[in-house]
Amino acid sequence: MPPVTLDRFILESEHAHPGATGELSQLLMRFGLAGKRIASELAMAGLKKELGSASTTNVQGEEQKKLDVLANEILLETFDYGGLVSLAASEEMVEAFVYTGNADGHYAILFDPMDGSSNIDVNGSLGTIFSIRRRGERGEADLLASGRRQIAAGYILFGPATLLVYTCGEAVHAFALDPSIGEFLLTDRFVRMPARGRGYAANEGRSLGWPPQVRAFTEYLKEFDPESGRPYSTRYSGSLVADFHRILLEGGIYYYPTDATGGGKPKGKLRVLYECHPLALLAERAGGRASTGYQDVLDIVPEALHARTPIAIGSSAEVSLYEKFLKGQG
Ligand code: FDP
Numbered sequence: 617m618p619p620v621t622l623d624r625f626i627l628e629s630e631h632a633h634p635g636a637t638g639e640l641s642q643l644l645m646r647f648g649l650a651g652k653r654i655a656s657e658l659a660m661a662g663l664k665k666e667l668g669s670a671s672t673t674n675v676q677g678e679e680q681k682k683l684d685v686l687a688n689e690i691l692l693e694t695f696d697y698g699g700l701v702s703l704a705a706s707e708e709m710v711e712a713f714v715y716t717g718n719a720d721g722h723y724a725i726l727f728d729p730m731d732g733s734s735n736i737d738v739n740g741s742l743g744t745i746f747s748i749r750r751r752g753e754r755g756e757a758d759l760l761a762s763g764r765r766q767i768a769a770g771y772i773l774f775g776p777a778t779l780l781v782y783t784c785g786e787a788v789h790a791f792a793l794d795p796s797i798g799e800f801l802l803t804d805r806f807v808r809m810p811a812r813g814r815g816y817a818a819n820e821g822r823s824l825g826w827p828p829q830v831r832a833f834t835e836y837l838k839e840f841d842p843e844s845g846r847p848y849s850t851r852y853s854g855s856l857v858a859d860f861h862r863i864l865l866e867g868g869i870y871y872y873p874t875d876a877t878g879g880g881k882p883k884g885k886l887r888v889l890y891e892c893h894p895l896a897l898l899a900e901r902a903g904g905r906a907s908t909g910y911q912d913v914l915d916i917v918p919e920a921l922h923a924r925t926p927i928a929i930g931s932s933a934e935v936s937l938y939e940k941f942l943k944g945q946g
Pocket residue numbers: 730731732733734735819854855856857885886887891
């Protein structure tokens with residue numbers, strides 16, 4: 617059986633949907649291309665002295681690394697031809713970018729080009745998260761919509777291997793880059809997230825700023841009760857994509873709640889449109905869940921392009937338990 621490349625898989629999936637225009641297939645394949653270019657830059661970044669700060673900050677006031685900026689440029693360039701995409705919004709840009717040469721393009725893309733930036737300088741895992749939406753008449757304003765309006769979403773995980781995971785609707789599929797031929801090859805068709813896991817991912821160093829219910833949830837996970845699978849193990853890498861990928865395969869929960877420490881993150885840290893909506897779509901399609909604690913993440917309608925939200929994402933058992941604790945029923 618020959619290996620199934622990303623392009624072949626996408627094209628065959630397209631043929632299974634009579635009436636498909638092939639446009640979405642092209643977009644997904646281009647995210648694959650961008651992923652290969654970013655992976656290649658990451659592999660050489662230390663040698664080419666591309667690590668470190670770009671001496672700029674993004675719209676959120678966070679330091680930008682050179683690779684944040686480079687990955688953003690690669691993604692923008694990748695969709696600059698072919699007429700399909702007319703709008704791109706990124707965590708690294710203040711406003712959405714309008715492709716003036718593609719004004720009629722039906723699609724908008726949204727991305728976090730380099731997720732887990734604190735891992736850049738230490739050769740840790742990193743990711744690119746993406747989402748595809750249909751572009752509306754009102755341009756940027758139409759992006760402020762529920763996550764259920766996403767047509768497709770996915771991520772590229774830059775770890776020991778480069779992986780691409782996406783959903784185009786019904787199911788989640790995973791691919792690994794074979795660097796010897798420069799192709800993503802299918803590794804898992806119809807990925808399912810376990811209904812329950814044994815690990816949690818959270819920056820517990822900030823727990824004093826969390827709501828007391830989240831602290832109580834965390835203490836519950838750490839209690840010794842082998843019958844209910846406790847204590848859970850902590851697995852936090854500083855890269856949402858890497859932590860999410862582990863949970864996709866092994867189950868468990870990632871959470872980044874509101875944080876009142878210091879300057880505080882009263883709305884949490886993660887961005888609705890670039891991180892939470894795409895990963896929530898993947899989680900749901902794989903049988904998991906994503907919640908603010910009070911509402912499904914996919915139902916959030918952000919008030920601004922760079923809006924943030926608290927999030928708990930992962931196996932349905934742990935996310936439902938998190939919700940119970942937040943509502944004081946744990
Ligand atoms: P980063 O800011 O380094 O890009 O979304 C951003 C993110 O990383 C996630 O990937 C990660 O899980 C989280 O923030 C890390 O934040 P803390 O350092 O506050 O734990």
